[in-house]
Amino acid sequence: MKRREAIELPAEEIEHQRVLMREFAALPDRPRTYCVVTYGCQMNAHDSETLEGMLSEMGMEKAESRETADFVIFNTCCVRDNAQRRALGNVVWLKELKKTRPELMVAVCGCMMQQPGMGEQILKQYPFVDLAFGTHNLYRFAQLMLQAVKSRRRVVEVLQEDEGSIPEELPVRRSSPYHAYITIMYGCNNFCSYCIVPYVRGRERSRASARILEEARMLHEQGVKEIMLLGQNVNSYGLDAEGELSFAQLLARLDEVGIERIRFMTSHPKDISDELIDVIAASRHICHALHLPVQHGNNRILQSMNRRYTRERYLERVAAIRAKVPDMSLTTDLIVGYPGESEEEFEDTCSLVSEVGYDSAFTFIYSPRVGTRAGDMPDQIPEEVSSRRIQKLIAIQKEITHRRYAGYIGQVHSVLVEEASKRDEHQMAGKNEYNITVNFPGTAELIGQIVRVRITSAGESTLRGERV
Ligand code: SAH
């Protein structure tokens, strides 16, 4: 276990970076407008908010569109092959744009860059990319930009450090005034056999609880109604730092801040403690919505995946949650076509999904990732088999979602109003406490407020209601 000072970057380093941001702003010959294109999970979305915060401090403004920006940066994901291909496809699209606008600056960052050999590949195959960096040196963005603009040379910097550090006090430009992300921990130590995240995000590092609480209080003062705590495995919060609060303790303290809604993701099923369930049950502000990725329903596969729970243990945890929080809405992630998955083993995932009754599920076809243990396994499942299986699983979950959503009809939910419907300005849309989109007739003044809505009907992925 480490002492806190060993994990946080020195304040002087961040101060130095902020000086460089201002130095960049003073350059006569620099891009004026930017566009940040984000792929992947909420971590990346929040990293992009930090990029935008830094870009603002560097004197740049958000462009009207990607086509008109002087500077375009891609914050990439590599969790599955299609995520990576989508990102690269769009980078290549800029190559054409750059032919007509040679002053356009292009950068690539994020998880994809952090893979071994990526830096060299970008240098060789993507000569129109001006700047590339990984996840561990995001905080050095201004420095790297200065270098690229001043030297008029390409800059590629990917730090191959396993450990990683925590940058505090970087500027952030949040995308919404009503809900906000708060990172509580970085990295992942779990090494699920299929997953690249531990390789590209480094080891688990928890932010100091005092900093998290301070950030939450500040957001509350600013009028934020909902916070989402982020980490690849939030249940391990604090385990890496001496004397730190546990995740359950942190939640209990955050509940006292007064923000109306607290959400968190992602929870690893292996360490959903009774203490955590009790804190949720007793809290006033923690939403009764839990994303609890199970990945698979078969014990042999769960073991091969290194998930460190069995089907029985998972179901026992679900029962323990529902015993204390009966209205808990559960959602999950599922993988089909893991190497060696037999038809019977796949059926175990189908039956588990029916047994739990998730409100919704993200289903993924297994995608081999270079460097992971499963990536080298024999018996990779042919695409057509995986496709058939995922279709079946999606159909099963669709039925269950339909049934669960129908069960909400007649209930009164609180809805944080986010926007007017794109099709009809008299229809408002927002999320209920279960994180399900609810549409209802209303006016734009309601945006940003939490209102009471009686659910009157259920669609495939949304609910409909009217204000009470
Ligand atoms: N830390 C989170 C999830 C991170 S990635 C957790 O542990 O739950 C989000 C989801 O992507 C995972 O839950 C998993 O379902 C899926 N995923 C990760 N690696 C994958 C791979 N190689 N192929 C297919 N799906 C994958």
Ligand code: SF4
């Ligand atoms: Fe990947 Fe597993 Fe870590 Fe989630 S817990 S990020 S699936 S290694």
Ligand code: F3S
């Ligand atoms: Fe993708 Fe990186 Fe998130 S690989 S899922 S953006 S942590």
